[in-house]
Amino acid sequence: MVGRARRIMLWGAFSVLVLVASGLLLADHLTPPSTGAPSYALPLAADHTALDRELAPLLARNPGKTGALTLIDGIDAFAARAMSARQAGRSLDLQYYIWHDDLTGRLLAREAWTAAERGVRVRLLLDDINSGGKDTALLVLDGHPNIEVRLYNPFRNRSGIARLLEMLQRGFSLNHRMHNKAWIADGRVAIVGGRNVGLEYFSASKSSNFHDLDLLLFGPEVAQASAIFDAFWNSEAVVPLSDLGGLGMDDIRAVLEAIGDEARTPAAQRYLQRVESSPTVRAYLDDALAPHWSGRIRVISDPPVKRPGDDSSGWLVEHVDASLRSAQRAALLVSPYFVPGEDTSAVLTGLAADGAHVGVITNSLAANDVVAVHGGYAKYRKRLLAGGVHLYELRPEAAGDGGTDTAADRPRSGPMGSSSGASLHTKAFLVDETRGFIGSYNLDPRSAWLNTEMGVFFDDPGLAADLRAEYLHLAGPAISWKVGLDADGDLAWLDAAGPEPRLLQSEPEASRWRRLQALVFRHLPLESQL
Structure with missing residues (x-):
């Protein structure tokens, strides 16, 4: 019986291997023209x-x-x-x-x-x-x-x-x-x-x-x-x-x-x-809208096809990286799926070391609708905080107005989904007083190298003021927890929404199962796919 089960497993593994290998060899013929x-x-x-x-x-x-x-x-x-x-x-x-x-x-x-x-x-x-x-x-x-x-x-x-x-x-x-x-x-x-x-x-x-x-x-x-x-x-x-x-x-x-x-x-x-x-x-x-008018607004996109080894000089990742590196006084980032990696972590802590105020708002584990991404982000938290970066994580109960969904419309619960009441999806950043970006680009490897992305770069005080106001709103205690390090160098979350501020010592409002999932994903070699 054991031998039969082993043969079935081996044949299954061999079949999957053949299937994947054929996909690599025949990719151009398998892709619809x-x-x-x-x-x-x-x-x-x-x-x-x-x-x-x-x-x-x-x-x-x-x-x-x-x-x-x-x-x-x-x-x-x-x-x-x-x-x-x-x-x-x-x-x-x-x-x-x-x-x-x-x-x-x-x-x-x-x-x-x-x-x-x-x-x-x-x-x-x-x-x-x-x-x-x-x-x-x-x-x-x-x-x-x-x-x-x-x-x-x-x-x-x-x-x-x-x-x-x-x-x-x-x-x-x-x-x-x-x-x-x-x-x-x-x-x-x-x-x-x-x-x-x-x-x-x-x-x-x-x-x-x-x-x-x-x-x-x-x-x-x-x-x-x-x-x-x-x-x-x-x-x-x-x-x-x-x-x-x-x-x-x-x-x-x-x-x-x-x-x-x-x-x-x-x-x-x-x-x-x-x-x-x-x-x-x-x-x-009533013809009463007041748009911001500017000659310094640019819509930029990745090319339709991004292949490994292609010249990436015109890709969105290069524009984002150059913009963040140019910060002198402040860099305020909002990214729902934030996996900074070694390079972006070094950029942000370097800016903080040079005296810039660097802040990041992202999803908490309880609010994140992709647990695997949180696992990829979590390993960089202590390094960012020790380097002077301010971190805020969205509370799951910070929901917007209700509406008209059915059970079939609700988000999944599990490694790739969450049943939280609210989640962050804004993808934007503000550099110094006037320059910023709003678009589809997450600060993660998937947006950088796998998916195509697009967005708007601007250099305009009015748009910057709008984005700064939204950043401050999202970073507020009613919406987010502020993450820090306690006296022992361990992570702590400040809950300042109630009458008495509380310091929380573990991922707030996340179940043990979600914490375990995030821990597992944190140690899997998946970062390039997140």
Whole structure:
């Protein structure tokens, strides 16, 4: 019996080895080929669409400058996307790592469909790692004559055991994902930042909402966002969804009914009422918004394909590294998945040693939705603190407003998920008084070398003031614990939210099981993948 079990295990291990080896040898043949016809952003017009006409006087008063508004509140972030889609008359270019099939995802899909019905060209580009099981709804969208859906680095096998086996076989190539987030309307308005599409990103979940941040841009730099989208859309890593599957008429009718009915449900009506009552929406309707205008705003992205050994001089990691190294007085960082490694740890402690104030806000173990990442971060805490870096970790109960989710929408619990009430998802930093970054880039090896990322660099006192205010809010005692070292050099967490400050000696509000998981991941050789 023992011998038989051993033979089964050996044959299983051999099969996996053969599968992975074949993936390495035949990677170019196993990866679906890029077959989509090239297409590009449509040319702008002076007064062709409502957005053209609305922005013309603003742009005329601020020649050569890009306008920017920070979108901190999830309701405002949803409203900006929905309202720009409703006003679009030419094009919608949408690029996301995650687009959940939940209330907010379906409402925004409905906005895209409605725009296409008006004749707007819609291009939807999604990373395929999170698209499993969603082909039916996406193919229905793709079936509209004015909508095309493409997938980044897709699986040939769309579901079931075959998809799992392909993940094993093509594990190395599938490890590279598109983490970009962009919503571009008419080539006039671009929303770039940290948010994906889903309940938890738009303050619509009862169980777990993210603290997140976007920038709404209009003006010259939107053209750069469009150029980045075109580079990805036409890249070798992107495949039309229609080349990977098809639909029957029953599927199409069912999805179209769902798209049409979603906005009339009580849950949708409650959420849309919250959107309509947003102070930012009211200010927009009253023409009272006050954007920051600047000639020093740049949208920057990684190339569509990042391979080991490629020249990385233009990659986002190099821009981030140069910006942080240039700090003289302060570097304030917000990163939900913070794995600084040896190099970034040395940069931050070096800045602190030179007299700069260096602060980092990240997720606590209890709030982190990826325990493995916390394990990768934890080993650097003492070194950073001893080197003069200020660390803050988000409390899990620092939740945003509740919403309208179901049990199926709630985050998973386990090594790759958390059932916490709140989590940090903002990815930003501020250097000295005026320079900063807001985007999709985490300060971790995955963002640096594996995923593609994008974001906005700025040198503007108004945007810097907005980001500084958000940093101070997130670092406050109601939102975060301040981490330090006690007299014995051990970690301690200051809980100053109550009437009497308390010093906690172990990972606050994290179960023993999560602590054990983090400890295990801390000692596994996984840092390059985090």
